[in-house]
Amino acid sequence: MSLLYWARKLYSLDTLDTRFTHSANPPRAVSESQSQSQSQPQLNQIGRSATTGQDGRPTDSVSQSRWKTPEFFFYYLAFIIVVPLMFKTVIDVSQGQYSKCQLHFSSFDFSVLSALSVESHPTYSSYSHLLSPGWIPGRKVAYRPALIFQDNSDAQFSSFRDNIPSLLGLVVGHPLLHRVYDFFVSRDPKVAKPSASLLAKLRLEQRTQFDYYFALLFILALHGLSALKVLLILFLNYRIAKGLPRKYIPVVTWIFNIGILFANELYDGYPLSDIAKVIKPAEGSLGQVSSLVSCAQWLDGLGGLMPRWQILFKVTILRLISFNMDFYWSLEQLSSSPIEKKQLDPASLSERDRMRIPAEQTSFNPVYYVAYVLYSPLYLSGPILTFNDYISQQRHAPSSITRTRTILYAIRFCLTVLCMELVLHYIYALAISSAAPNWSLYTPGQLSMLGYFHLHIIWLKLLIPWRFFRLWALLDGLDPPENMVRCMSNNYSALAFWRGWHRSFNRWVVRYLYVPLGGGGTRSTERTLLSRARGMFNFLAVFTFVALWHDINLRLLMWGWLVSLFVLPEVVASLIFPARRWHSHPNTYRVLCGIGAVGNILMMMMANLVGFAVGLDGLKGLMEGIVGSYSGLAFLVLACAGLFIGVQVMFEIRESELRAGIKMKC
Structure with a gap:
């Protein structure tokens, strides 16, 4: 197949997320040899059903293509001229240029003894200290061959970027460990011809048990003893769903979780040392620290790889609410099964049905609850998967996941990371805005481009972690929605x-x-x-x-x-x-x-x-x-x-x- 075909497939909506191309129907598995032309009639048929009424007349007017009209050829010319100028404008204010230097040669090295600098912009010195050593050859802010700069000043993205090697180990190790677990702990149906529902139930039990045990180890490694605080919040939320009368579940769920959101922020994750100081204040006239406080401070030091667990717990709060509300709505349909009523195939439900059709009452148990809320690939930042959807995908493998689509998605992710690296090495919009410079020293064009590219970098810094964790889930056999x-x-x-x-x-x-x-x-x-x-x-x-x-x-x-x-x-x-x-x-x-x-x-x-x-x-x-x-x-x-x-x-x-x-x- 041609390189152009794979380039189009790489950046197709179907590769990004099948929900975009099969929104009203269950996603179909696409064979790895299936060409784009073969799948096009199916898409056209979906389009006709979406854009025509029962009488065949169009309900949404779709115009003829304008790509080859004179109007759009003028637009192409504008793009060719304007887009490079946009990049040049912001790159020009993101560098310092040196016009004169004295070089010293020796038998061992080549170094710069001194340099008289003429910076390209007066504000460069105000943010240069925020730049970090980079790796792209040839990107030199000053004439210093050994030092290449990049803008890694955003704390949120830099923490993710600096931990990519460790995260890659998890992305590879976790799915492999899951497959090894499935191989050695496969459940025997104990019948000659097991039914599809029995096989789905066994698959659900096997996968969720692995997710349960791995999640407990994962948060223990991440948060140390603070994992007990996370589990306590999970327990209280679970008791709200299971212990209160049905009519009180929504109100109490929302009050509790919003209260946790504020409490986590106000009390900074509830350090044990602060609690100990309330129980037993300082001793003596000199305010000596009590033994209880000293012990609590030592325990606070056992915070794992990510001691500030409350920073990312807000994503977990969404899953806590999802579990309680899905359980609340499931109580309305105890007498009938929507799958049987609509005569649906549970193995090929659309995403809409996976979200709306409640899980079986037996699925709302502590093991499945912890496995869902603390599901490792999506624990830190999502994407968000509802409880009903999680259980449905654990019962039946989603047909949207294929080897080719996952490989293409991984390549697309790597290209996105490369794009971000190039941007951070050449455009210092984050550092400039963090330094709060004198904006009057910039021209209107420079100001607008700084703001524009700043937003693009924000978009990229969110896109990359979300796609990373979604790729992890895809490799594990779960298909969460694409966030961007x-x-x-x-x-x-x-x-x-x-x-x-x-x-x-x-x-x-x-x-x-x-x-x-x-x-x-x-x-x-x-x-x-x-x-x-x-x-x-x-x-x-x-x-x-x-x-x-x-x-x-x-x-x-x-x-x-x-x-x-x-x-x-x-x-x-x-x-x-x-x-x-x-x-x-x-x-x-x-x-x-x-x-x-x-x-x-x-x-x-x-x-x-x-x-x-x-x-x-x-x-x-x-x-x-x-x-x-x-x-x-x-x-x-x-x-x-x-x-x-x-x-x-x-x-x-x-x-x-x-x-x-x-x-x-x-």
Whole structure:
């Protein structure tokens, strides 16, 4: 097969996640010799069912391809010119250049005795101390051949990056150990012709028992004695589900887990030394430390590889809520089985059915609960898998996992890591923003590119760990959802953006919070405005929770409220300019949508810069630098024109997906 075929397959949506190409149907296993042309008729059939009504008339207009039109050839020319200039702008402010140096030669080495530096930007000295030694040859900030620099100043990503060798050992060792366990501890059906349900039950028991024991060892190695604190929280949450009357489970579950979220932050993981100081204060007039406090401090030192267990426990809280709520909803269907009622094949359920159809009551037991909540590949950062989905995939191996798809996904992950390494070696946006420089020393173009690439680096630093842990789960035989759907620059809708950014968390929020609150309200035409208002209130409540879940601070709370506020123009515009009224003027409607999308993109960038990058003060400095002069305003107009071109290309990408039978909501 041609190299072009494998390149297309490598970056296809089907390789990324079969949920995107088989959203309404169970994912089908694709044989390793199956070509793209062979699977295309199936996708087209799915597309026709999604875009046509029962009478065969289209319900969603799909336009003819515009890729070879003069309009898009102009866009290609703009991309060829603008995109390299964007990279050049931010690279130029991320380096110091040396114009004069004195070299000394000896018989053993070649060294620089002295150098008179002429830095390329006045702020370089303010952030140069944040740079770290790199490895890419030829990337020299100064004329020092032995030292190559990179921007590894982000603590969150650097901790992951520095531990990649150890994590790779886990990714290889854990699935191999699982297979060895399955080989030696395989369960005998004890019948001549076991039924499919019996084999599924044995598979569930075998896999969850391995997950249970490995998870206990894993958190013990990660958190040391603090693993007991984690297990205590798990026990209390389990007792809420199993010990309370059904009607109290949702309220108490949410109160307990949100309380744990705040308590973990306020009490910094409950150090034993702090508890000991309350029980037995300092002794004597000189405030000598008591023996109990000394012992507690020693025990605190046994914190394992990751003593601050509370930092990443927020992901575990989502699984705690998922278990309790799935158990709560399962009590409504004790008298009937949805699988039997709908005559479904339990071995080939769609993801929607795996999430909605409750697990058997016997599955809500302590072993399966601990195995799910502490499932090692997804324990640290997700993606988030619901309890029902976890049990379903443990009973029946997901057909979406194939050797070819997993290998391609691993290659794609490695290329993403390489991309991040190149960016960190050439673009120092993180270090510059961390140093809080004088923004007035940058031109409007430099300011905007620093903010733009800063957001891209944030996107990459989240994408890489999520794909790493998802790859680990795929190698272990479990298929969690992909967290990042599209590149950050391939988004124009605020609503669609949040469906695709941290997608598994978004789906979790919809299932366990947004829908129970009432969702978007009724769709009746008489109450459209009231329905939209209720939906916006629920949206605000959801993003308040999302902001607090990320971190309990004012900046992220402002981010959540800004996101909710910036969604409002899109909602209002959809009411004023409904698509059904523009069927006879598709190009005019496309231009109107493009203008609105440019505003959406600018607002989304501002919200994310406040929440995850420079904060409100930094955003104020950026905005003053851009709009504080005529040259800045002229640049803003040109930037909006560039965004408009990018939006038109985004529109056409989605139209191409519809023509291929892929209908995504982001």
